[in-house]
Amino acid sequence: MKADLSNIKNIIFDMGRVLLNLDFDASIKAFQKLGSKGEVLDHKNAYADPVFYNFEVGEITPAEFRAGIRRLLNNEELTDKQIDDAWYAMLLDIPGYRVKKVQELKKNYNIYLFSNTNQIHIDRLLIEFKAAHGIDFPDLFKAVYYSHEIHDRKPEISSFEKVIVLSGVKPEETLFVDDLEKNVLAAQKAGLKTLWLKQNMEMAELF
Missing domain, CATH: 3.40.50.1000 (HAD superfamily/HAD-like)
Known part of the structure; x- marks a missing residue:
């Protein structure tokens, strides 16, 4: 066709x-390794938190997005690079x-x-x-x-x-x-x- x-x-x-x-699961797995617990970033509810939508429409900065990820994963020790690498993992x-x-x-x-x-x-x-x-x-x-x-x-x-x-x-x-x-x-x-x-x-x- x-x-x-x-x-x-x-x-x-x-x-x-x-x-x-793309491989959306790659970022889910990468985030889980960084400290995700519960259903915040599991396969069923992945990317449901408003921080993802807000970042996609440019309402928040990369720094604000990373802060949101630290909150989601309950891990304030994460570096910017750790977050960026996990977030980018879905892009092949x-x-x-x-x-x-x-x-x-x-x-x-x-x-x-x-x-x-x-x-x-x-x-x-x-x-x-x-x-x-x-x-x-x-x-x-x-x-x-x-x-x-x-x-x-x-x-x-x-x-x-x-x-x-x-x-x-x-x-x-x-x-x-x-x-x-x-x-x-x-x-x-x-x-x-x-x-x-x-x-x-x-x-x-x-x-």
Whole structure:
């Protein structure tokens, strides 16, 4: 199955599990090793505490996020690096074949990125991507929109409306690609055309 690109001029990619391989459990396990007790950071209730949401929409600083993690884990002795390493553990790699596919698409389409993310993740990702691929990650796109910078996140319809305004795209000429159905449904309500990247589907094979 190939993506329907008829009348499409712009493509907005999600990052996690579309471009970037993720393992949410890796951070859960890393936090548990640092002192998590009870159900605060177990598999059922992972990331339910408001500190995670607030960090993702840029309402708190990295320092405030780390303080929140120390509170959650009941461990005031944790260093910034221990917290950052555990939090970053979920981010794996962006394979070269996906990078090449985005570069190919960029020749014929305006390519954008819209990701629910946070400053700690992005700061390190940019460094590791440059080391792995020899190019700057934002250079793959016409523009990048991170939730912590636009102070809004998927699946809020307002977040898509904000990206549409900031990018200047026409929704009917724009394809949004995401791995979560709730994000795809919200994007449709904002007028975007969509592609739901279901489990076991590979972005690079659909274009």
